[in-house]
Amino acid sequence: MILVSLVLFILNNAATSQTSPAITSWVINSTALTGYNCSGCTPAVYGTVAANVQSVYYTSTDAYIKSQGIPSYNVGPWTANPNTPSAQNKTWAITLSPAANTGVKTTTGLGLIGIWSNGVGIFNGMDGYYWDNSTGAIAQGTGTWNRNAYIFEGQSFDACLGHPNQTGTYHNHVIPKCLFASTNTTVHSPIIGYAFDGFPIYGPYAYTNTNGTGAIKRMTPSYAVTTATTRASGPAMSTAVTIGGVASTYYAGTFLEDYIYTAGSGDLDQYNGRFCITPDYPAGTYAYFVTVDGSGTPVYPYVLGPQYYGTVTAGNTGPGGGSNTVPGGATLYVPTAAGINEYNTFPDELTIFPNPVEDNVLQFQISNNSSDLTVMVMDYQGRILINKLYRSLQYQNTIRIPLDYLSTGIYMVSFESNGYKMAKRILVKD
Numbered sequence: 001m002i003l004v005s006l007v008l009f010i011l012n013n014a015a016t017s018q019t020s021p022a023i024t025s026w027v028i029n030s031t032a033l034t035g036y037n038c039s040g041c042t043p044a045v046y047g048t049v050a051a052n053v054q055s056v057y058y059t060s061t062d063a064y065i066k067s068q069g070i071p072s073y074n075v076g077p078w079t080a081n082p083n084t085p086s087a088q089n090k091t092w093a094i095t096l097s098p099a100a101n102t103g104v105k106t107t108t109g110l111g112l113i114g115i116w117s118n119g120v121g122i123f124n125g126m127d128g129y130y131w132d133n134s135t136g137a138i139a140q141g142t143g144t145w146n147r148n149a150y151i152f153e154g155q156s157f158d159a160c161l162g163h164p165n166q167t168g169t170y171h172n173h174v175i176p177k178c179l180f181a182s183t184n185t186t187v188h189s190p191i192i193g194y195a196f197d198g199f200p201i202y203g204p205y206a207y208t209n210t211n212g213t214g215a216i217k218r219m220t221p222s223y224a225v226t227t228a229t230t231r232a233s234g235p236a237m238s239t240a241v242t243i244g245g246v247a248s249t250y251y252a253g254t255f256l257e258d259y260i261y262t263a264g265s266g267d268l269d270q271y272n273g274r275f276c277i278t279p280d281y282p283a284g285t286y287a288y289f290v291t292v293d294g295s296g297t298p299v300y301p302y303v304l305g306p307q308y309y310g311t312v313t314a315g316n317t318g319p320g321g322g323s324n325t326v327p328g329g330a331t332l333y334v335p336t337a338a339g340i341n342e343y344n345t346f347p348d349e350l351t352i353f354p355n356p357v358e359d360n361v362l363q364f365q366i367s368n369n370s371s372d373l374t375v376m377v378m379d380y381q382g383r384i385l386i387n388k389l390y391r392s393l394q395y396q397n398t399i400r401i402p403l404d405y406l407s408t409g410i411y412m413v414s415f416e417s418n419g420y421k422m423a424k425r426i427l428v429k430d
Helices: 002-015
Strands: 034-038 045-050 053-058 062-067 090-095 112-116 121-123 126-132 137-140 146-148 170-172 191-195 200-202 205-207 216-218 223-225 240-243 246-249 259-261 273-276 285-289 350-353 361-366 373-378 384-390 398-402 409-417 420-428
Touching (some): 384 398
Antiparallel strands (some): 062 090, 350 361
């Protein structure tokens, strides 16, 4: 553990002399996008709150992320949830030199435990209720047996698997499926957020090996639901409850403590991460991964485990969390459009239509399908979100690519075939 901590300290301090991903990985609102848009609500809502991250400042030690906590993509409605999102006006501090906590680990408690790359909040797996064995009933707060939010609040999640709480904080307890191309299994998932200990959070897919080699695979947690039929000083597995008017039972998995960690049984450790090489950290970093099963359904521990791996930065958690002050002399980060220049060396006709993209489907026509064709969709910061290979003579001249999980904004589409290349901007609209 001491050696790993030293390696992390050296690597991350070396990275601060360059442009750290903790500075550059945010979805910054540069086009005055607004959020809390709910076309499915009755009546429909088209909000006026500034969406995504408003600005990023940095010093030699920390990045400061300003956000209202509202995404630009469509959210809601929320079944059996009367709450609505509202502007949060937060400033989060993310250390540029995260380090393993070699002392007593910090619990990932109720409330925010990190932020997604679009400035939206991350909650842990608890729903804020626990089994009070002294009364034999459920009570509000946390205890030995804590209820699983994915099960007990899941009905109130919207299509993006998020919902607002009583303070108007829109958040996800599980994978934020509308933030990125969450179903893309062919490339290493992008950074989709940062935990409050400063370590990055990735989507579900990564290199097989921690040294950055091997095929892309889904990261599996090292937790599995218990096979026990009783809970010590807890509710019986058959205790009847009513959730949203529907009778149910406290079956195995309805409490977070029903999940048992077995070291080495999956790809990830007890904190739901591992030390590994990633596209953003070629020298290696500790990283968390959101966890899903083969069908894309969230599985425990969802984002972070019961504890943080690293040392939590002060000012982000607890009452008043997110009220950090950007220090004088901090530098404003202004993102550049990586790889955004359009170009075309294709000898064949290749047309994208329509542009702006409609109905969340990218369509294009190519006059010649006699060669392999690679198509990539990248965001404004050059991150690859979709990567598809079409084999020669096995694809039609008109191709459709779903963009269901991309938020409104400008993207770059690149095509490569037989040594020829083309790149073009597209605008994706709701």
